[in-house]
Amino acid sequence: MPFPIIDLFAGPGGLAEGFSSLIGNDNERVFKIELSIEKDSHAHQTLTLRSFLRQFPFRELPEEYYAFLRQEITIEELYNAWPEQHQEALHEAWQATLGETPEAEIDNRIAEKLDGETNWVLIGGPPCQAYSLVGRSRVGGISETDHRVHLYKEYLRIIARHQPAVFVMENVKGLLSAELNGEKIFGKIMADLTTPATVFPEFAPPAYRIYSLVKGDVRADTDYLIKAENYGAPQRRHRVILLGIREDIDVQPGTLEPSRRIDLRSVIGALPSVRSGIYREFTRTEVVSTETGTKKVRKYLNLEDSFLNWSKRVKAYTVELLNSFSELGYDVKFEQTLPETTGSDFRRTPCTIAATHPLSRWYSDEKLQGVIQHQSRGHLTQDLKRYLFASLYTREFKKFPRMEDYRKFGTDLIPDHENAESGKFNDRFRVQLPDEPATTVTSHISKDGHYFIHYDPSQCRSLTVREAARIQTFPDNYWFCGSRTQQFHQVGNAVPPYLAWQIAAVVHEILVPANAREVREPLLFRY
Template structure:
């Protein structure tokens, strides 16, 4: 029997995808996701679809799914073809809000899924915006009244009430430095996780031991930090991940094994080149009263996208930028081939988009998928097109992305129309992803604009597509994200990289198997078997 998993704050299912990807020597899944709880409607739709696919043997998705990916059938038609599998998926993926949905209802669903199992796993990442350094900077700190600060207690309550053998909890790096009322939040969370029964005394919960996944010798809080690029993930994503083991289990887990770093170009360089689209053009700005003071009002002109207009503008910008580089005595070796297409939600292809020799080829690749899903570009402000082009050219030449002083140096018009543009706060406002290194962290901010996620190829002159972001996050190529492109970006940015979760699942599986083996030995020793 597979080990049961309950997934809280599930997002689009990154942790669940990693755990459910682990198979035994008979190609049977080692873990079974029994319940995934997520409040966001679009992420919940994504969870339901992926759960539906897990009702089939690994690697044997129904043909109708590929017709759906190719936009030749509707998702409702897919579900109608397989009502039993859809019913099971609907039971597994539950749209509910921890902290608002009645605890009795949540406990009932979990108890129903777990039954009498003793050895099962709780996974999840409580919302982290309140702890993130970017979030704290925006609002000026962390506040008691922000309910997100306390959402980890919803996770803790379920530990106390249902007592999994093992839990895996993920959160942002900012958690390590976050303080509330002068007290370090991380120290408080660690202490609560060790003694959940003291926070919820009616539960009579056992204590837990909290382990690092990167070292056996914990000397500081930073030892709980996982640097994803050290484990083959093509992204410098640094996250706190805690592994808890119930106190009656006298066994310790293993740690992650470092892997060779994976550069960005090796995972997205083979995807079909697509250009950015034209969206609108900045015309002017003026200071106007807003009732309580004054604000800057910007005027834009909407544009209709076409390759002819796009290429005309980009060629013009290219000439201006090459001239600016030459004035600075910088040689520019740039002979671009501009792609004509802005991409598609499904883009048919005839060749592999990642090398069969790549160590992650089997993870990404699906031989039945003869196309690329979610590979369409955004439309951009024309002034941003020039900034993106400059930034990617600059990064190609100097092997680092430019700061605001560099934008001014190469052209006044490259500076954004923002009063704080050169204050120092916006130095990394436009960030090119360097091809021969792991990418920087993909966050949910990618749903708002692409300024932090500029493609390294100047000829494409754009930010990343959803599929490129999903590749960086190590979602398989057949993973479909429901909702609009903005909602897809949001889901991808909020997820745990499935490939990293898969490596963690190996550690958890090994621990649970040792627990079971030890239990069997005890039964034989006492003659109870």
């Protein structure tokens, strides 16, 4: 029987995807996601859809799912075609808010799903914005009144009340340095997770031993830090991940096996080329009076998005920029072939990753016969020029430009912001380097694409949802529900599924005696 999984703060299901992708030699899943809890409605819709797919036998996704991906039927029609599986998914993916939903209701759902099983696994990542370096710099530190600081205790309460055999908890790197009232938060969390009885004595919980997934024996807090690029993810994503083992399980866990680094070009380079969209043009700034003084108001001209409107601007910007490079003594050669489409939610195309790529079987689904959710967003015309310059500069110098470089090549490349050239925004526009792992995909990608500019000057755009999903190692048939902004938000908040799959293998070794382990590589389809 598969080991039960309870997934807290589940997001769109990155951890669950990895754990449910570990397959035994009988082609059955080693772990079963019994319950995923997530408060965001759009992420919950994504979780429900992925749970729906897990109700089918391994490698036997229904044809209606591919019809849905091709936009031939609606998600309601998909669910109506398989009502029993849909109901199972609704029982697995639960929209609830830890810290607000009554504890008795949560406990009853978990107890019902576990049905007395003691060898089960708790996974999840309490919200991390309060601990992140960017979040702390924005508000000047960590506030006692920020409820997110204490949400790890909801995770801790589940440990104390239901006592999993193993838990896996993920959070941001900033957790290691975060302080509250002069006390290191990480030290407090570690103490609580090791002895949950100090916080929840009423449950008489056992103690836990906490291990590093990369170092084994822990000598420093940084030993809990996992650098995803060292484990096959095409992304420099550094996260704190804790592995907890209940004290009665006398097992020394293994660690993740390092692998060669995967560069960005190899995972997104073969996706169809798409151009950016345009939607408006900055015209001027006006100073207007307010009750408290004056303020700047930016004025824009709305534009119709078309290949003609887009291409004439891009061609003109290219000429201007190449002249600027030439005037500064740089002989930049660029043959421009402009894509005509902004992409779509489904585009029929041959396989978009090399069969020899280390992650080819992980991403690919031959029944998909195309690419999904690969559509660019619209950009301000002035940002088009900045993106074009940044990608040309990066192509020539193998690094993305800083604000002083923008000024050197043209004052019109500087954004109309008072703090545009401050140190805080010096890397405001960041091109992803093609021959290295990408930088960390975060939820900020949902706000704008300035930190995620495509390296190809001809496309002149930020990354698409599918490109961000590839960087995060979501399989190509993984559909994200909601608007494009909401899809980006989900992708940025997730744990890379391929990393989670490797963690699942370590957890499996803890739960199963060595002579009984029979786990195989993930096959072409996970479901």
